[in-house]
Amino acid sequence: MSLRLNYYGHSCFSIEIGGKTLLFDPFITGNELAKGIDINSIKADFILISHGHSDHTGDAVAIAKRTKAMVISSYEIVVWMKGQGVENGHPMNTGGRFGFDFGTVKCVNAIHSSTMPDGSYGANPMGFVIEYSGGAVYYSGDTALTMDMKLIPLMCPKLTLAVLPIGDNFTMGVSDAMIASDFVECNNILGVHYDTFGWIKMDHAKAQKAFADKGKTLHLMAIGETKEF
Numbered sequence: 417m418s419l420r421l422n423y424y425g426h427s428c429f430s431i432e433i434g435g436k437t438l439l440f441d442p443f444i445t446g447n448e449l450a451k452g453i454d455i456n457s458i459k460a461d462f463i464l465i466s467h468g469h470s471d472h473t474g475d476a477v478a479i480a481k482r483t484k485a486m487v488i489s490s491y492e493i494v495v496w497m498k499g500q501g502v503e504n505g506h507p508m509n510t511g512g513r514f515g516f517d518f519g520t521v522k523c524v525n526a527i528h529s530s531t532m533p534d535g536s537y538g539a540n541p542m543g544f545v546i547e548y549s550g551g552a553v554y555y556s557g558d559t560a561l562t563m564d565m566k567l568i569p570l571m572c573p574k575l576t577l578a579v580l581p582i583g584d585n586f587t588m589g590v591s592d593a594m595i596a597s598d599f600v601e602c603n604n605i606l607g608v609h610y611d612t613f614g615w616i617k618m619d620h621a622k623a624q625k626a627f628a629d630k631g632k633t634l635h636l637m638a639i640g641e642t643k644e645f
């Protein structure tokens with residue numbers, strides 16, 4: 417089964433699997449580059465939130481309220497969302513795996529920080545491995561390169577796609593993301609978390625060549641683009 421992925425800018429994207437749409441880290445209205453995206457057109461049955469920072473949660477409450485999507489995140493973020501009037505949540509924590517109707521979610525370690533937009537505690541940041549019939553996707557969330565990524569091939573099936581931050585400064589940059597792709601044993605990478613702010617502007621051609629020179633593919637999608645993997 418091929419994987420359909422819609423990119424909404426920064427680290428916000430959705431995947432369509434098992435007839436359901438999983439939206440990750442909704443941040444659109446605060447992103448100047450994504451002003452062509454109408455957040456009311458974004459579909460979601462589930463919203464997965466990696467950590468509390470506003471560039472990952474900015475539109476989470478609005479989209480969750482409109483779509484009635486179930487929020488899957490850390491316990492603390494699900495409780496915070498409830499405080500914002502979002503009742504439909506499934507709390508998890510690092511290391512946990514749970515089966516949903518679309519497949520399973522495993523929460524994996526991320527090395528970063530996590531505070532909610534209002535300053536509330538946002539728990540530990542996480543990445544997710546989504547297993548579905550015919551494949552698996554790893555979304556690392558905001559993270560540094562970490563040795564823990566080597567555990568993913570031991571715990572999860574062969575990855576179809578790894579979604580990794582590549583913008584540097586706040587997260588891994590290109591060279592660390594290439595090592596991460598070795599650690600998770602996936603040569604098909606979607607780059608996220610670049611260009612949005614001045615500090616993470618990136619040379620696209622140079623980044624794609626660096627991956628290609630190692631026999632890997634770095635996908636960089638246009639905001640609003642849909643692609644099959």
Ligand code: NI
Pocket residue numbers: 467469528529558586
């Ligand atoms: Ni962050």
Ligand code: MN
Pocket residue numbers: 469471472558586609
């Ligand atoms: Mn971020």
